Amino acid sequence: MKNKSIVFIAALVVLITLISAANVFSASYIYYGSTDTQAIKTIQTKLKNWGYYTGSVDGIFGYQTEQAVRYFQSKNGLTVDGKVGNETFKALGMMSYVSSSSSSSSSGSGSYTSESDVMLLARVVNGEARGEPYEGQVAVAAVILNRVEDDAFPDTISGVVYQNGAFDAVADGQVNLTPNDSCIRAARDALNGWDPTGGAIYYYNPETATNQWIRTRPIICTIGNHVFCK
Numbered sequence: 001m002k003n004k005s006i007v008f009i010a011a012l013v014v015l016i017t018l019i020s021a022a023n024v025f026s027a028s029y030i031y032y033g034s035t036d037t038q039a040i041k042t043i044q045t046k047l048k049n050w051g052y053y054t055g056s057v058d059g060i061f062g063y064q065t066e067q068a069v070r071y072f073q074s075k076n077g078l079t080v081d082g083k084v085g086n087e088t089f090k091a092l093g094m095m096s097y098v099s100s101s102s103s104s105s106s107s108g109s110g111s112y113t114s115e116s117d118v119m120l121l122a123r124v125v126n127g128e129a130r131g132e133p134y135e136g137q138v139a140v141a142a143v144i145l146n147r148v149e150d151d152a153f154p155d156t157i158s159g160v161v162y163q164n165g166a167f168d169a170v171a172d173g174q175v176n177l178t179p180n181d182s183c184i185r186a187a188r189d190a191l192n193g194w195d196p197t198g199g200a201i202y203y204y205n206p207e208t209a210t211n212q213w214i215r216t217r218p219i220i221c222t223i224g225n226h227v228f229c230k
Contacts (some may be wrong), residue, residue, distance in 0.1 A: 030097075031083040034061045039097060043084055046092050047072055050162065051173060075176055077119035091116045093159040117157045119179070121145075121187035124161055126179035127169025129186075129226070136224035137183055139197045141190035143228065146201050153201070197221060200228035 037059035047053035053068035217229035
């Protein structure tokens with residue numbers, strides 16, 4: 001009887017360990033077959049808004065959602081596994097789902113150093129300023145980082161980039177194009193602290209801008225075709 005009790009206790013300990021491990025995994029990842037309906041709906045909505053997903057926002061993580069996640073990951077320099085873990089949550093701007101044990105380091109208060117951040121920043125530069133002088137490309141990247149640091153904007157690169165109406169390159173889909181080497185270098189230079197704008201949080205092309213409000217902002221400098229302002 002004593003031996004049976006020991007075996008039963010040992011089996012119970014193993015079962016509890018497995019359940020705990022499963023809970024940790026499910027808390028950190030959303031993947032095929034997951035049942036966190038609200039999180040899945042948020043993922044589907046974001047992917048749908050950005051053109052990666054064409055299915056229903058139904059909270060079911062099935063084949064179509066997994067393929068959309070894979071497509072998003074491939075376009076954002078992430079590990080393409082179809083699972084939404086810390087790095088993919090960050091790229092989606094879903095910071096509340098990022099595991100607290102996830103470590104990050106950066107040159108500022110935001111988390112800038114992941115490769116997905118670099119590539120997203122480079123893709124915005126490519127879409128917004130690939131015809132600009134190199135300093136102007138760095139300046140566009142710096143504006144995004146300045147917004148991350150500003151309390152009036154989201155506190156992640158992806159949050160700033162995908163804020164509704166913030167960048168034409170997102171609205172017209174150019175953010176999904178592969179950036180050239182110049183844009184990637186510009187993103188890295190901005191991340192390393194180069195800010196040619198002197199702290200600007202807005203920019204516009206005075207030849208094409210139709211928004212009258214942006215023209216009222218205090219101007220800091222002009223680089224290439226862009227005016228940079230507070």
